[in-house]
Amino acid sequence: ETGVTQSPTHLIKTRGQQVTLRCSSQSGHNTVSWYQQALGQGPQFIFQYYREEENGRGNFPPRFSGLQFPNYSSELNVNALELDDSALYLCASSLAGRVNSPLHFGNGTRLTVT
Amino acid sequence: KNEVEQSPQNLTAQEGEFITINCSYSVGISALHWLQQHPGGGIVSLFMLSSGKKKHGRLIATINIQEKHSSLHITASHPRDSAVYICAAPYSGGGADGLTFGKGTHLIIQP
Numbered sequence: 001e002t003g004v005t006q007s008p009t010h011l012i013k014t015r016g017q018q019v020t021l022r023c024s025s026q027s028g029h030n031t032v033s034w035y036q037q038a039l040g041q042g043p044q045f046i047f048q049y050y051r052e053e054e055n056g057r058g059n060f061p062p063r064f065s066g067l068q069f070p071n072y073s074s075e076l077n078v079n080a081l082e083l084d085d086s087a088l089y090l091c092a093s094s095l096a097g098r099v100n101s102p103l104h105f106g107n108g109t110r111l112t113v114t
Numbered sequence: 115k116n117e118v119e120q121s122p123q124n125l126t127a128q129e130g131e132f133i134t135i136n137c138s139y140s141v142g143i144s145a146l147h148w149l150q151q152h153p154g155g156g157i158v159s160l161f162m163l164s165s166g167k168k169k170h171g172r173l174i175a176t177i178n179i180q181e182k183h184s185s186l187h188i189t190a191s192h193p194r195d196s197a198v199y200i201c202a203a204p205y206s207g208g209g210a211d212g213l214t215f216g217k218g219t220h221l222i223i224q225p
Contacts, residue, residue: 042215
């Protein structure tokens with residue numbers, strides 16, 4: 001059983017650029033959720049994908065978008081990067097489309113925007 | 115949106131002490147999660163509970179659905195328990211979406 005893997009582990013981008021972060025879900029998990037964790041804060045819910053459709057979104061602007069693929073892996077895309085987008089981005093996978101199943105987290109991608 | 119509050123934010127204790135971390139939430143939920151985060155960012159799921167109590171080793175989690183309150187207890191604490199403990203509830207109370215997290219409790223257990 002493979003765990004949740006995220007890539008890259010670290011990334012440095014310039015303000016205004018675009019970035020794509022990737023997440024491979026745990027084997028058999030069909031739901032992926034993405035979170036942003038600023039330094040010293042708790043994670044903030046960005047959105048969740050279930051069976052390739054977005055089925056929940058937090059308070060993030062449209063320049064945060066995502067995809068889920070048939071193999072349930074997922075991407076987080078952020079356009080027009082801002083300095084405040086610097087954070088640890090975490091993905092978590094679970095089974096089914098509900099939050100009642102245990103979550104498995106990746107180790108995150110640390111994004112720095114300069 | 116569910117609001118999740120945790121206390122205390124920081125806790126330093128001596129090895130062997132009994133630890134309690136509290137969590138309250140604003141919207142009725144179907145399940146609450148307790149998570150552990152170590153330096154470097156990795157998050158591990160400790161418990162997911164919807165009623166009563168769960169125990170795993172020296173960790174015990176309880177929840178009172180009516181009072182919208184949960185606690186995480188650590189018995190016979192050890193320096194390796196030092197980490198950030200986070201509770202999380204469904205973003206909108208239930209259904210198919212993500213989680214709202216508390217700000218976390220930074221626990222340090224001194225030898």
